[in-house]
Amino acid sequence: MNRSTTTTGSKRRSSLTNLARANSAQGNLQSHPCFQSSLFNDKDRAAGSLKVWKERNQNVDKNKDLESLDGIKSNIKRDYELENIIWAQSVKQSRRMTLNNTQNISDWEITLLKRQKSYAVSALGELKGKSGLEEKLNLNALHDLNLAFLEADADGSGTLELDEFKEVVKNALKIHGRNDEEIAALFMKINFSSDGRITWDEFCTFMQLNFSEKEDTMKRKKEVVFNLPAKSESNPHRTPVQRISCTSDQNFMVMSADGITSFWGQAGDLKRIKKEIIEKRVFAKDKGDKQDTKRQRPRWITDFIIINELNKILIGTGDRELQFWELSSFEPYCQICSLPTVPIKLAYCFDKEKGHVTITYGDTDGCVNILIFYSIGETLRMWKTSPAIAQMPTVYLDKALEAEDSRDLKEKNQSAKPKVIYVRWKTHSDWVEQIRIDPRLNQIISCSNDEIHALIIGCILPSTDVNTHLQNHNIASQNSDQYGNQNHSGLQSVNASTVSHSSFENINPKRQSIANRTATPSLQAKYNNNTISKSSREVKRRPEGNETVFRVNKGVKTFDFSFEKNLLITGGMDRIVRLYNPYVPSRPIAHLKSHTTPIFYIHLSNEDNRIFSISNDKCLNVWDLIDHSCLASIRPKSHKITGELQACCYNSKSKSILISTDKVSFLSLKLKANLHTEIVLSHKEPVVCCMFNKQFKQLVSCSEGGNVKLWDVETGRDLFEFSNAHGDQPITCMTFDDTGRRLITGGRDGQCKVWNFNNGHCLKILTKDNDLEVTDVKYTKIYNNKFIINVGWDRSINIYDDDINDVRLVLNPNPRWNDEIENGHREDIMCLSKSESNFLATSSYDGEIIIWNMVSGHVFTKLYSPKPHGYEDDNLDGDLNVNKMIFMNKERYNDKNSTHMISSGPWGMIHFWSIFNGVSILARFPVVSIDYLYF
Numbered sequence: 001m002n003r004s005t006t007t008t009g010s011k012r013r014s015s016l017t018n019l020a021r022a023n024s025a026q027g028n029l030q031s032h033p034c035f036q037s038s039l040f041n042d043k044d045r046a047a048g049s050l051k052v053w054k055e056r057n058q059n060v061d062k063n064k065d066l067e068s069l070d071g072i073k074s075n076i077k078r079d080y081e082l083e084n085i086i087w088a089q090s091v092k093q094s095r096r097m098t099l100n101n102t103q104n105i106s107d108w109e110i111t112l113l114k115r116q117k118s119y120a121v122s123a124l125g126e127l128k129g130k131s132g133l134e135e136k137l138n139l140n141a142l143h144d145l146n147l148a149f150l151e152a153d154a155d156g157s158g159t160l161e162l163d164e165f166k167e168v169v170k171n172a173l174k175i176h177g178r179n180d181e182e183i184a185a186l187f188m189k190i191n192f193s194s195d196g197r198i199t200w201d202e203f204c205t206f207m208q209l210n211f212s213e214k215e216d217t218m219k220r221k222k223e224v225v226f227n228l229p230a231k232s233e234s235n236p237h238r239t240p241v242q243r244i245s246c247t248s249d250q251n252f253m254v255m256s257a258d259g260i261t262s263f264w265g266q267a268g269d270l271k272r273i274k275k276e277i278i279e280k281r282v283f284a285k286d287k288g289d290k291q292d293t294k295r296q297r298p299r300w301i302t303d304f305i306i307i308n309e310l311n312k313i314l315i316g317t318g319d320r321e322l323q324f325w326e327l328s329s330f331e332p333y334c335q336i337c338s339l340p341t342v343p344i345k346l347a348y349c350f351d352k353e354k355g356h357v358t359i360t361y362g363d364t365d366g367c368v369n370i371l372i373f374y375s376i377g378e379t380l381r382m383w384k385t386s387p388a389i390a391q392m393p394t395v396y397l398d399k400a401l402e403a404e405d406s407r408d409l410k411e412k413n414q415s416a417k418p419k420v421i422y423v424r425w426k427t428h429s430d431w432v433e434q435i436r437i438d439p440r441l442n443q444i445i446s447c448s449n450d451e452i453h454a455l456i457i458g459c460i461l462p463s464t465d466v467n468t469h470l471q472n473h474n475i476a477s478q479n480s481d482q483y484g485n486q487n488h489s490g491l492q493s494v495n496a497s498t499v500s501h502s503s504f505e506n507i508n509p510k511r512q513s514i515a516n517r518t519a520t521p522s523l524q525a526k527y528n529n530n531t532i533s534k535s536s537r538e539v540k541r542r543p544e545g546n547e548t549v550f551r552v553n554k555g556v557k558t559f560d561f562s563f564e565k566n567l568l569i570t571g572g573m574d575r576i577v578r579l580y581n582p583y584v585p586s587r588p589i590a591h592l593k594s595h596t597t598p599i600f601y602i603h604l605s606n607e608d609n610r611i612f613s614i615s616n617d618k619c620l621n622v623w624d625l626i627d628h629s630c631l632a633s634i635r636p637k638s639h640k641i642t643g644e645l646q647a648c649c650y651n652s653k654s655k656s657i658l659i660s661t662d663k664v665s666f667l668s669l670k671l672k673a674n675l676h677t678e679i680v681l682s683h684k685e686p687v688v689c690c691m692f693n694k695q696f697k698q699l700v701s702c703s704e705g706g707n708v709k710l711w712d713v714e715t716g717r718d719l720f721e722f723s724n725a726h727g728d729q730p731i732t733c734m735t736f737d738d739t740g741r742r743l744i745t746g747g748r749d750g751q752c753k754v755w756n757f758n759n760g761h762c763l764k765i766l767t768k769d770n771d772l773e774v775t776d777v778k779y780t781k782i783y784n785n786k787f788i789i790n791v792g793w794d795r796s797i798n799i800y801d802d803d804i805n806d807v808r809l810v811l812n813p814n815p816r817w818n819d820e821i822e823n824g825h826r827e828d829i830m831c832l833s834k835s836e837s838n839f840l841a842t843s844s845y846d847g848e849i850i851i852w853n854m855v856s857g858h859v860f861t862k863l864y865s866p867k868p869h870g871y872e873d874d875n876l877d878g879d880l881n882v883n884k885m886i887f888m889n890k891e892r893y894n895d896k897n898s899t900h901m902i903s904s905g906p907w908g909m910i911h912f913w914s915i916f917n918g919v920s921i922l923a924r925f926p927v928v929s930i931d932y933l934y935f
């Protein structure tokens with residue numbers, strides 16, 4: 001029960017350098033973009049300010065003249081220096097320009113200035129709330145403080161006063177200026193007894209408990225608990241599930257290869273099934289039959305995506321088709337056929353400003369195919385009028401790429417304008433495992449099991465910058481001369497091998513071949529011959545400056561990217577989760593090792609700072625994004641999911657994962673999901689009481705879970721927290737002492753506790769003969785004596801002496817008043833109130849209010865409220881409860897006919913009482929009309 005007992009720090013991790021003590025606030029502060037530091041806090045490598053950034057650029061410029069190499073090699077060295085600088089940044093920086101583009105280094109300075117300016121206002125409150133003097137202390141500072149304590153103790157008493165403490169802290173921490181208020185606040189936090197002096201032991205105890213509670217708070221916030229075992233339902237799909245996607249209403253949409261589609265709710269319940277979304281079949285004659293019999297040949301679905309902006313579903317099939325279906329009615333809309341290869345992974349992005357839609361898919365040749373629709377609504381409506389094949393309007397790819405060439409354009413002397421542009425890039429040497437296009441990056445991310453080109457972040461359209469093309473050409477020429485015109489494949493290879501459209505040869509000869517169709521000369525020049533044209537059947541790689549290549553051992557099976565955190569996470573056959581800065585492909589930020597089989601699925605949760613990874617053995621790991629620790633590891637023996645993994649999807653709204661095997665399993669977090677994201681939650685449990693502390697200008701709140709939180713009223717940020725104040729019992733009431741430096745809480749366990757709420761130190765435990773709930777507690781001072789009074793379900797008034805010289809931890813109440821035993825309450829006491837003239841008021845559940853003289857311990861008067869005329873109450877025990885009372889100012893006592901006390905209740909009414917010259921009710925009124933109450 002005693003919170004003053006603390007454990008040693010033997011389990012704390014040792015830091016790489018001599019830094020401040022590791023704690024939660026320090027970690028949060030360092031992760032903020034305004035507090036930029038390197039991964040290892042290496043000051044020589046950190047680039048935390050614009051000044052350091054400029055100095056490094058100037059040093060590179062000075063060394064540039066000393067280089068004996070040509071200008072190209074100097075640029076390569078410059079890129080390497082920039083890469084080292086950016087690698088040293090924290091993982092939470094904002095997205096910046098591509099590393100390889102070094103044509104204008106001053107743009108980096110502008111980016112840094114914008115980022116610092118954008119975070120200046122938001123960081124002000126956070127830094128103010130979390131950068132107190134406690135956070136600036138490290139081991140060296142504590143050593144200096146210890147010596148300063150000994151030197152400053154002029155009288156040899158072993159204690160320091162406030163003025164002495166200010167000088168000690170300023171000299172030890174080497175801080176000057178306007179820090180007197182912070183030092184005084186720290187002094188008052190330590191000196192909870194208000195005797196004006198602190199010792200070295202008190203200082204160390206406060207710091208140790210403060211950091212210990214913050215570390216425990218951080219662990220509680222990171223705690224991950226799942227509802228085990230997983231909720232499993234029979235799988236309605238007959239073939240493997242190709243993808244699970246979240247709909248706009250945050251439900252799950254599941255589609256298998258045969259077209260069966262099922263919808264699952266946020267609680268893992270099956271909503272409905274749409275059997276065979278592709279019910280239209282292609283009829284073909286059997287070769288072995290002499291008769292003209294026909295059979296149904298179903299289309300095989302490879303992947304699908306939901307385009308919410310168009311209310312459409314885009315489906316890729318094994319017949320080299322892209323089909324558009326209505327999302328609401330599941331009716332076929334139109335399709336594009338005769339694609340070069342089979343689309344196996346789909347992605348899209350929608351530009352709201354321009355109205356452009358970019359659809360990209362990865363194929364079996366390791367290529368990234370891109371379709372850019374400049375007016376997709378008009379284009380799809382036009383395609384819907386095309387001739388139908390298998391009962392679906394169909395347009396061939398070569399027809400879709402035709403430019404708009406009407407008489408109106410010729411009369412207006414306007415050039416041909418294409419509605420759809422097709423671009424194909426060679427990216428990988430193996431199948432594309434996953435593809436994604438980020439609208440804010442305007443780049444495509446794709447991965448495969450190809451080790452050399454495991455993951456590539458590349459542009460959609462080739463760069464039109466002449467200097468970039470010249471630089472790439474010079475680098476390619478230099479590599480060719482250096483290696484004897486040998487074609488070396490690797491990260492720096494721009495002469496990668498090209499592939500021909502072998503699939504074009506298999507197109508029906510009755511149709512005009514795509515390769516024989518010519519695009520306009522301007523388009524051919526603009527897109528580097530990567531659009532389909534008769535002049536080229538080859539697919540080339542992007543120029544080196546237009547893509548960033550990540551080389552990963554055994555390739556990448558799955559990945560996730562966060563634009564807000566500037567973080568890329570990969571997983572693959574080597575069973576390692578890697579964290580990358582997307583601009584530094586050469587070295588990962590961290591390696592997360594725990595899986596024993598290849599990683600199947602990865603999801604990055606931005607709002608929770610967590611990484612969810614699932615391996616082929618159905619082991620689910622949850623990682624912390626800040627310290628890269630494994631928060632939870634859920635094994636198959638725990639979640640009871642069986643079968644081979646087919647698809648997974650994490651729902652950030654319901655905090656749950658839907659997993660498809662031979663069954664459909666639902667695994668959810670035990671924490672209550674915030675279904676209303678616009679509402680800010682201060683506690684996980686209901687808040688029972690809240691008070692403002694004038695001494696420290698803080699707000700203190702308590703919850704039913706026994707958690708006590710301190711808040712900065714200026715910034716709204718939580719400063720400190722400690723939990724389990726009354727064990728597993730809720731807190732029911734609280735108050736401050738007369739100095740405002742101690743907090744007194746009452747709980748359902750029948751005890752009251754006195755706290756130094758700035759570090760969670762339990763100073764006193766106030767017990768009684770029973771464990772009945774404490775409903776209210778007050779602190780009072782009578783002459784030179786101080787008391788703590790509580791009431792509750794024991795129907796008695798418990799008074800405790802508050803003597804600062806009393807060293808006992810557990811205190812028992814004083815003997816009860818004789819008049820209180822004889823004429824006290826006969827029902828549970830609900831609240832109490834203390835006046836400025838030594839009157840004490842208590843109210844009970846039966847509506848009785850008793851005014852006590854605290855000096856004599858006798859009953860001064862009793863208050864009763866008659867039942868209002870015409871009042872009807874449906875409660876079985878009547879509506880007599882008085883749950884709150886308050887005395888008016890002392891000046892009103894001189895006027896015997898004025899209001900002296902206000903009570904809430906009984907009869908659900910506000911009462912105004914006069915307690916002198918005969919008790920009388922001056923006024924009363926209901927808070928709300930009974931007719932408007934809703935039960």
